[in-house]
Amino acid sequence: MRRKGSAAIGVGAALPTAARKLRCAVYTRKSTEEGLEQAFNSLDAQRDACEAFIASQRAEGWVLVPDRYDDGGVSGGTLERPALQRLLRDIEAGRVDVVVVYKIDRLSRSLMHFARLVEVFDAHDVTFVSVTQSFNTTTSMGRLTLNILLSFAQFEREVIGERVRDKIAASKARGMWMGGPVPLGYEVRDRKLVVNEEEAARARRAFELFAETGSGVEAVRRLRAEGVRTKTGRPFDKGALYRLLNNRTYLGEVAHKGKVYPGEHQAIVPRELWDRVHAILQESPRVRANRNRRQTPALLRGLIFGPDGRAMSPTHTRRRGRLYRYYVSQAVLKGTADDCPVRRLPAAEIEAAVVDQVRALLRQPEVVVGTWRAARAAAPDLSEAETLAALERLDPLWDELFPAEQARIVRLLVERVEVSPAGADIRLRLEGLASLVRDLGGIGAEARRAA
Numbered sequence: 001m002r003r004k005g006s007a008a009i010g011v012g013a014a015l016p017t018a019a020r021k022l023r024c025a026v027y028t029r030k031s032t033e034e035g036l037e038q039a040f041n042s043l044d045a046q047r048d049a050c051e052a053f054i055a056s057q058r059a060e061g062w063v064l065v066p067d068r069y070d071d072g073g074v075s076g077g078t079l080e081r082p083a084l085q086r087l088l089r090d091i092e093a094g095r096v097d098v099v100v101v102y103k104i105d106r107l108s109r110s111l112m113h114f115a116r117l118v119e120v121f122d123a124h125d126v127t128f129v130s131v132t133q134s135f136n137t138t139t140s141m142g143r144l145t146l147n148i149l150l151s152f153a154q155f156e157r158e159v160i161g162e163r164v165r166d167k168i169a170a171s172k173a174r175g176m177w178m179g180g181p182v183p184l185g186y187e188v189r190d191r192k193l194v195v196n197e198e199e200a201a202r203a204r205r206a207f208e209l210f211a212e213t214g215s216g217v218e219a220v221r222r223l224r225a226e227g228v229r230t231k232t233g234r235p236f237d238k239g240a241l242y243r244l245l246n247n248r249t250y251l252g253e254v255a256h257k258g259k260v261y262p263g264e265h266q267a268i269v270p271r272e273l274w275d276r277v278h279a280i281l282q283e284s285p286r287v288r289a290n291r292n293r294r295q296t297p298a299l300l301r302g303l304i305f306g307p308d309g310r311a312m313s314p315t316h317t318r319r320r321g322r323l324y325r326y327y328v329s330q331a332v333l334k335g336t337a338d339d340c341p342v343r344r345l346p347a348a349e350i351e352a353a354v355v356d357q358v359r360a361l362l363r364q365p366e367v368v369v370g371t372w373r374a375a376r377a378a379a380p381d382l383s384e385a386e387t388l389a390a391l392e393r394l395d396p397l398w399d400e401l402f403p404a405e406q407a408r409i410v411r412l413l414v415e416r417v418e419v420s421p422a423g424a425d426i427r428l429r430l431e432g433l434a435s436l437v438r439d440l441g442g443i444g445a446e447a448r449r450a451a
Contacts, residue, residue, distance in 0.1 A: 021061045022097040022127075025069055026050040027087055029106045031160075033073035043070045046102040053131040054100060065096065076109035077161075079116070088117075091124050098127045109154050172256040175263040183249050184231040185268045193249070193265035200268045202228050206236070206244055207269050211276045216241055218315050221333065245277055299351045299410045300327065304417045306342050312419070314347060341421050350424065354417055355410070357426050 028046040035041050047070070054062050067090070069083040079085075084107075090096050099121070101107050107128070108114040121128055177193045185203035186193040205228055209219040216238045223236040230240050248255045251274055252267030298314035304327055306312050312327040325347035331340040369384065415427040 023065050024054045024098040025065050025096045026100050027069045029071040036072045050100045100129045172254045195266050307420045
């Protein structure tokens with residue numbers, strides 16, 4: 001079958017007769033954004049050539065559709081291009097009969113991708129035309145020529161990619177910044193990183209808090225409490241914090257594929273602070289968490305719950321060398337505390353209140369009787385008076401116990417602590433009281449025998 005126009009290729013169905021109008025869509029693409037700001041750029045030049053070709057085929061019924069399909073600054077190695085995807089949707093909706101491009105590689109530089117596009121064209125009886133390359137793809141020789149051209153297009157894309165990667169590697173070896181997300185603390189001027197002092201203070205604060213607390217969770221909590229935000233203005237989370245802590249840009253260096261080079265930009269974080277942070281990061285997170293727990297004992301860990309029924313987590317902070325401990329709601333830790341009635345409780349105060357309430361409850365007659373009855377199952381000879389004496393013996397002993405032993409006794413006695421704006425509700429374990437009474441009774445008996 002003959003085709004009009006000496007500089008066109010067709011893929012798919014043969015062009016219909018002149019009696020039918022053919023709706024022609026022009027697709028243009030440029031790999032980089034360089035020059036697109038000009039009044040007449042590469043996309044405009046491609047479009048003019050395609051429109052002129054469509055006008056030359058007016059006698060065959062070719063009509064230009066009003067929509068523009070222009071992809072500026074998008075690689076031909078992917079099909080995920082906004083204008084191309086919009087064109088494919090219009091093809092599937094039956095709004096396009098002919099796709100016109102300046103050259104084949106404007107549509108795709110990949111054999112595999114081009115084959116997928118041809119499948120879509122064939123399925124909807126759409127013809128593909130290149131205005132600068134002339135052959136007929138209805139013959140085996142034409143298809144061979146098309147595959148050769150696409151192979152060279154793909155080869156050219158890969159060579160360009162290699163050149164770009166080599167240029168980036170050489171530039172980074174010289175310490176140059178080669179684009180990408182701008183780190184917190186810097187801004188770009190004349191394609192170079194320049195320190196933004198206000199942001200630099202926020203970045204240093206993140207390093208300082210992590211070095212001080214040794215905990216990502218606690219550092220994030222402190223950053224949120226102080227209103228320190230990321231480059232995009234969002235509150236810090238653990239992922240954002242660890243990305244910042246591992247960014248060697250803050251040392252005035254440039255990293256590329258495992259190698260580090262001195263950078264042209266100024267450092268924000270002192271080497272001593274960086275080394276302290278990374279000495280902590282070298283440890284296992286589990287080891288750090290266990291050490292922090294040992295340093296900051298929490299009597300009510302796993303026992304205290306907020307009004308929403310979720311456990312409150314122990315946290316701590318240091319200010320001027322002094323330790324401050326808290327129990328914090330899960331809503332605060334996850335940044336959703338707007339409607340949380342109890343957000344944070346001073347640990348020392350709530351622990352003292354719970355211990356005082358436990359001591360007071362241990363003197364209640366009904367608790368003494370309940371404990372005595374529970375303890376008689378294992379110690380039938382135990383009297384009510386001995387039970388009361390054992391419970392009273394706990395008061396003078398409490399302040400002499402080690403923190404670990406205090407925590408063990410609290411877990412033995414307390415089943416659950418529920419806090420609300422109205423106060424704290426404590427549930428005791430009678431079986432735990434019975435066990436404690438037997439222990440204290442044994443200590444008392446040994447003391448009497450020794451005397």
